[in-house]
Amino acid sequence: MYKIGERVIYGSVGVCEIEAIGPLDMDGAKKEKDYYTLIPVYQNGRIFAPVDTKVYMRPVLTKEKALDIINNIPNVESEVYENHNPRMLNEHYQVYLKSGDCIDLIRLVRAIFAKKELIAEKGHKLSQVDENYMKRAEELLHNELACALGIKPDEVKEFITKRLDG
DSSP: OOOTTOEEEETTTEEEEEEEEEOOOSTTSOTTSOEEEEEESSSSOOEEEETTOSSOEEEOOOHHHHHHHHHHGGGOOOOOOOOOOHHHHHHHHHHHHHHOOHHHHHHHHHHHHHHHHHHHTTTOOOOHHHHHHHHHHHHHHHHHHHHHHTSOGGGHHHHHHHHHHO
16 A cells, blocks of 8 residues: 555556545545545646555655666667557557556657658658657657656656666
8 A cells, every 4th residue: 555645656647646545525425434645746637546455556766766777778688560550559559558667658659760760761751640659659658767867757758868868
C-alpha cells in the first residue's frame, strides 16, 4: 500500500501524487472499500482508484534509476513497425504505453523516430497515429524522468542530450 504524499505512476495518466487514502463519501463508491485519491502532477483533475485497482500502478523512479535509464538509452533496441491499418498500429503502440515501463517508452519513441526518418527519405510523413503515440510516449517518459530528477518536463530532452553527449 502506498502512502499519502508518495508519487506514483498510474496507468496512462502518468505521474500522480497520493492526496488521501480511505473510503469515499460519494455515490457509487463502496463504503467498506479504501480508495486512493490521486492528483495528476502534470495535468488537472483528481482520480479516485480503489487500493486494489487493476490499473497499472508503481512508484516513480528514483533519481539513480532515472540516470541509469538515461545512460542506457543508446543501448535500447527498437524495431520499426510497419502497418497501414490504424487499428493495428493503435493496438501495437498501446502495448508499449500500457506497460508503464520507461524502457518500453524509449523503444516506442525510437521506433517511431526511425520510421519517420525512413519514410522521409521517400518524401512521406508520419501518420497521425504515429505522431500521436510518439508525442504521448515522450510526454509520459519526460514527466516521470522530470519528477525523478527534480527538473521540469520541458528540460528533460536537453538533460538527456547533455548527459549522453557529455
